[in-house]
Amino acid sequence: MIQVQVKDLKKYFPVQKGLLERILSRKVDYVKAVDGVSFEIRKREIFSLVGESGCGKTTTGRLILRLIDPTDGRLIFKGRDITFLKGEELRRLRKNMQIIFQDPYASLNPRMRIGDAVGHPLEIHGIAEGGEKKSMVFETLRKVGLEPPEKFYNAYPHELSGGQRQRAAIARAIIVNPEFIVADEPISMIDVSLRSKILELMKQLQSELDLTYLFITHDLAVSKYISDRIGIMYLGEMVELGLKKEIFSDPRHPYTIALLSAVPIPNPRVKRKHIELKGEVPSPINPPSGCRFHTRCPFKEETCETEKPRLIEVTENHYVACHKAQTLSIN
Numbered sequence: 001m002i003q004v005q006v007k008d009l010k011k012y013f014p015v016q017k018g019l020l021e022r023i024l025s026r027k028v029d030y031v032k033a034v035d036g037v038s039f040e041i042r043k044r045e046i047f048s049l050v051g052e053s054g055c056g057k058t059t060t061g062r063l064i065l066r067l068i069d070p071t072d073g074r075l076i077f078k079g080r081d082i083t084f085l086k087g088e089e090l091r092r093l094r095k096n097m098q099i100i101f102q103d104p105y106a107s108l109n110p111r112m113r114i115g116d117a118v119g120h121p122l123e124i125h126g127i128a129e130g131g132e133k134k135s136m137v138f139e140t141l142r143k144v145g146l147e148p149p150e151k152f153y154n155a156y157p158h159e160l161s162g163g164q165r166q167r168a169a170i171a172r173a174i175i176v177n178p179e180f181i182v183a184d185e186p187i188s189m190i191d192v193s194l195r196s197k198i199l200e201l202m203k204q205l206q207s208e209l210d211l212t213y214l215f216i217t218h219d220l221a222v223s224k225y226i227s228d229r230i231g232i233m234y235l236g237e238m239v240e241l242g243l244k245k246e247i248f249s250d251p252r253h254p255y256t257i258a259l260l261s262a263v264p265i266p267n268p269r270v271k272r273k274h275i276e277l278k279g280e281v282p283s284p285i286n287p288p289s290g291c292r293f294h295t296r297c298p299f300k301e302e303t304c305e306t307e308k309p310r311l312i313e314v315t316e317n318h319y320v321a322c323h324k325a326q327t328l329s330i331n
């Protein structure tokens with residue numbers, strides 16, 4: 001069953017200009033943060049969005065949660081078009097879709113006790129208060145491994161480690177029993193030694209609570225551990241999409257191959273194609289013509305500069321946007 005459908009989604013942010021620039025030019029420039037992205041997330045799956053900084057991962061997540069309005073495109077949640085949802089209906093939808101941020105310290109109010117922060121959504125959505133709220137918070141703290149719960153209930157964020165704070169943020173996200181969670185780089189600011197424990201917890205909660213995740217990460221190794229399927233983004237576009245197994249064993253887009261080249265492989269004697277990423281990511285204000293990756297692609301041909309490659313299915317459920325996808329292979 002399909003939980004989320006993203007159809008040709010776009011988000012253009014107007015560029016703030018200085019006074020002089022505004023006087024000299026009336027043209028408004030836009031950052032094309034997300035530029036025509038389409039994909040689906042199935043119920044109970046972990047779908048990862050992967051790509052370098054600035055490629056539009058967070059913007060895509062915020063658009064799906066309706067935290068910002070799209071410039072164009074459609075969002076379907078459980079078969080219902082939510083693109084233009086407003087007011088009370090949007091508020092009710094929010095209960096079903098939660099977010100876990102990168103920085104658990106910034107996302108928890110430093111003056112609010114953990115118990116109050118975790119229980120806050122219960123109040124907002126009118127689910128429980130008083131003693132009932134407290135027992136639900138205790139139960140949720142246990143679920144995320146903050147035990148004994150009475151110890152954490154009265155603690156302040158600064159008294160917790162980074163890993164414990166992220167557990168509290170996870171507790172706050174799951175307490176209202178949502179179906180869908182966007183986790184935006186949830187482990188990248190946590191001490192390396194604690195990361196795998198948090199990933200394990202997220203996986204365990206996913207199966208226990210039947211959750212669907214959009215998991216955002218710049219790290220392919222993390223996505224290898226957690227995902228069922230992976231979407232690779234470059235400069236606001238989806239360039240490759242498929243089952244984790246396909247992405248790792250048969251990547252076809254040169255950008256994916258380049259990202260994979262940076263991930264250590266278990267058996268270094270296995271030879272595979274290696275691409276080193278050269279140069280900077282071009283500006284999303286004036287992205288390159290044709291294939292946006294052509295300025296950094298070692299396999300570039302003339303057509304790549306002029307014709308935008310469409311995302312096409314190369315093998316079953318494996319999609320690639322590259323003119324040379326049929327011939328490129330790492331094996």
Ligand SMILES: Nc1ncnc2c1ncn2[C@@H]1O[C@H](COP(=O)(O)OP(=O)(O)OP(=O)(O)O)[C@@H](O)[C@H]1O
Nearest residue numbers: 013031033052053054055056057058059060218284
């Ligand atoms: N509110 C905003 N106003 C203007 N530009 C924005 C805004 N939010 C994001 N951008 C721009 O949109 C592009 C995509 O940003 P986004 O945060 O979605 O990328 P990301 O893939 O999440 O990057 P990172 O890995 O650094 O978190 C970037 O060029 C960013 O500067």
Ligand SMILES: [Mg+2]
Nearest residue numbers: 057058059184
């Ligand atoms: Mg981001």
